[in-house]
Amino acid sequence: MRIAIASDHAAIDLRQQLIAHLERSGHQVDDLGCDEGQRVDYPDYAGAAAGAVLAGGADKAVLLCGTGIGMSIAANKVVGIRAALVHDVTTARLAGEHNAANVLCIGARVVGPLVAAECLDAWLGAAFDPRHQRRLDKVAAME
Ligand code: RB5
Numbered sequence: 001m002r003i004a005i006a007s008d009h010a011a012i013d014l015r016q017q018l019i020a021h022l023e024r025s026g027h028q029v030d031d032l033g034c035d036e037g038q039r040v041d042y043p044d045y046a047g048a049a050a051g052a053v054l055a056g057g058a059d060k061a062v063l064l065c066g067t068g069i070g071m072s073i074a075a076n077k078v079v080g081i082r083a084a085l086v087h088d089v090t091t092a093r094l095a096g097e098h099n100a101a102n103v104l105c106i107g108a109r110v111v112g113p114l115v116a117a118e119c120l121d122a123w124l125g126a127a128f129d130p131r132h133q134r135r136l137d138k139v140a141a142m143e
Contacts, residue, residue: 049075063104
C-alpha cells in the first residue's frame with residue numbers, strides 16, 4: 001500500500017518509528033514531514049496528507065501530533081477525508097471496518113510506539129464492511 005505520513009514537531013520520533021515499521025511491512029511510505037528543529041502548525045501537514053490521498057498519490061494517510069486531536073479536526077475539514085483518531089487496536093480496526101477511515105490519527109504524547117504500530121497494522125488490515133455504506137453516504141451528503 002502507498003501510505004503518506006506527516007506529523008508536527010510533537011510527534012517526529014513516533015513518525016520515524018512508524019515509517020520504519022511500515023517499510024518493514026512492505027508498504028511504500030511518502031514522508032511529508034515535518035523537519036526537526038522547528039515548531040510547525042498541524043493544519044499545514046493535515047492538508048498535505050489529505051491532498052495526497054484525494055489526488056490518488058497515496059492510498060491512505062497517517063497523521064501524528066501531540067494528541068492526534070488537531071490533526072483529526074483539520075483532516076476532517078477536507079471533503080472526502082474520513083480521519084479517525086484512535087488510541088487502541090480495536091478502535092483502529094473498526095475505523096477501517098465500519099468507517100472506511102482513509103486517514104488514521106494518533107497522539108504521540110498519549111499512545112506509545114508499540115500500540116501505535118499495532119493500531120496501524122489493525123487499520124491497514126481491516127476490510128470495510130459494506131453494511132455500513134449507507135452511513136458513509138449520509139456523512140458524504142453532509143459535506
Ligand atoms: C502542539 O504543541 C500540539 O498542540 C499539537 O501537537 C497537537 O497536540 C494538537 O492537537
